[in-house]
Amino acid sequence: MTQGDLNLDLRDYLRIARRSWILIIASALVGILVGGAASVLIRPTYTAKTQLFVAIQSSGSIQELQQGNTFSQARVQSYVKTVDSPIVLQPAIDALGLTISPEELANQVQAKTDLNTVLIDIDVSDSSPVQAAAIAQAVAKSLISAVDSLERPKTGGSSPVSLSIISPATAPTAPSAPNTRLNLVLGLLIGLAAGIGSAILRAHLDNRIRGEADLRRVTEASLLGAISFDQDATKKPLLTQAPAQSPRAESFRQLRTNLQFANVAGHAQTILVTSSLPGEGKSTTATNLAIALAQAGQTVCLVDADLRRPMVDEYLGLDRNAGLTTALVGDADVADLMQPWGEDNLFVLTSGRIPPNPSELLGSGEMQNLISRLEQSFDSVIIDAPPLLPVTDAAVLSQHVGGVVVVASVQKIRQHDLEKSLAALRLVDAKILGVVLNRLPAKGPDSYAYGYYADTERPKQGSFRVESRERPESLNQWVLDSGDPDVTEESRPASHFPSDRLRRG
Structure with a gap:
């Protein structure tokens, strides 16, 4: 800590x-x-109370009364301490026929007095309300007798002190405890x-990253986006499979906008998307970011450079047998390996066959030349790279790109893991554009809400809207959810990769 x-x-x-x-x-x-x-x-305990008054027997003159009152107040403290002594408690035990000792009875009896008064309060607690009252009354009478005996002059005569019961003990109706x-x-x-x-x-x-506040304890890097957790994302991970005005779709559009501000100088044409650990959602983030950029009118190339666990081809339903590794080893030209996807200018270079030496391939001069060729032909190049901590692939590849985006999955990634990842990127002088928090809760203290208008009605004619396309059961057919019955598969223009634009290096 x-x-x-x-x-x-x-x-x-x-x-x-x-x-x-x-x-x-x-x-x-x-x-x-x-x-x-x-x-x-x-067990319920009942407390019975009784009160005694201490008086001095005198002739009644004013001076004698004042002296008697002072004498009574001075003596009453001694009488209070006498209550739990055997001289008082033993006669009470004998009178009631109890089978306990004075010491045991003393634990049930409490005597007290207020300052500047001549009143003595005696409280007795017992499990029986009747017995509590009987003991209180017996103790009061025993105290009267004990004081009379103690204060009586040895030369004979009556005691100058008189104690009287002014509040007899009664059985309590409710327990005190x-x-x-x-x-x-x-x-x-x-x-x-x-x-x-x-x-x-x-x-x-718990040093897991749960939200932006925890992220700020690790780094001051820009928070480029926050992707809300969606139960349907596991079955429908693509941006085109979510409603156009859903929080998830808005999150990726916000990420696209923030990236433009982070790359205001325009030097980061190629963006590497990685994470600290596997399973943080870097592949879906890279794929959906590429889709969002293509929907904005850019020509985008999505490269699956995770040569250990490629996932882009599974998300997009493309062939993986020929792709990045095929181009790097020189078996085919990259222009012939591009696969168009969707209705926008999005082209995908899948991973190809998994090689035995991914780090060497990604750090090779061929990879650097391939990125340069892609940058000459596309507005944006998005590269899905392996996680940073298990392997060095992403750190090696980050030296050839314009900027790096680190995806951090809340509740999964720990602060020290993210610190190690960012340190690894800084060690190779990579340009860190920012962090994307993934799987943030939709509600609660760590939520990161976007304002959006949820309009499920059909837009008016002539209004602008972003269409949402979902992949049907057949991977070879796509249906445009435009709400227009005249739009069919045959009426839509096909997307073809302009191979003449991809100049050889």
Whole structure:
């Protein structure tokens, strides 16, 4: 845990609370249940009370009354401490026929007095309300007798001190303990404290990247985009398979726009898309970014340079047997290996056969020449590269491209893994354009919402809209979801790769 992890402000604590609200609520409920269970399991205790008045016997003159009152207040503290002594408790035990010792009875008896008063309060607790009242009354009477005996002059005569019971003990109607309401409140407070403490501790120990706030603890690189998690993305990963106004489609359009601002100088014509670990969604991000750029009117080339686990051909339904490796080893020209896809100017160079030496091929001069040829013929070249940490392919290839985009999957990638990935890119002087957070939650403290208009109605004639195309069951047929029954497969122009544009290096 670093010092930066400890420097949390109020917003961080609120974010932690929102992330772990289930844990906090569960802990509070457990605390309430424990408090309620304690109230049920603890044996009820009843408390009986009695009160005595201490007076000085005098002739009644004003001076004697003042002296007597001062004397009473001075002596009453001594009488309070006498209550739990055997001289008081043993006669009470004998009178009631109890089978306990004075020491045991002293634990049930409590005597107290307020300052500047001559009143003594005696409280007795017992599991039986009747017996609590009987003991309180017996102790009060025993105290009267004990004080009378202790204060009586040795030369004879009556005691100058007189104690009287002014509030006889009665059997209580309700138990004094357990206090169910207090136990429930204490259980709630303790449960909340335990839940909040556990949430903060878990937040400190868990170094996974959950959102933009965690990303900022790792790097100041630009956040180019945030892709919302979509349950349907596993079955329909392509941008064209999502509704045009869906958050997922808007996310990739926002990524396209942010890339244009990140590449305002126009030097990064070839963009490498990679990640730290496998399974973070780099291939779908690269594919959908290429589709989004093509939908914006650019001529785009998507290259599958993941020569270990290629996935682009599976997403797009293309042939993988001849592709990048075929061109690099000189078996065919790259112009003959391009495969058009969709209705826009998107052309795909699949991986080709998986070679035994991917790093050497990607770092070769042939690869650098191939990228140069592609940059001369296309507006944008998107390269899907292997992850950075398991292999060095992406770091090697990053030296030949204009910029690198790192995809980070929330809840999967840890902060130190992303730090290692960015450090590996900086080590080879790669230009890092920014980071894309993938699979962000649609709601909650770590969500990254885009404003969009969800309009499911058919647009008016003449209005602009981005069409959405979905792949049907047959990979060889495509249907344009235009809402126009006159648009058919035959009426759409076919996309062909302009091989004359791809000049040989």
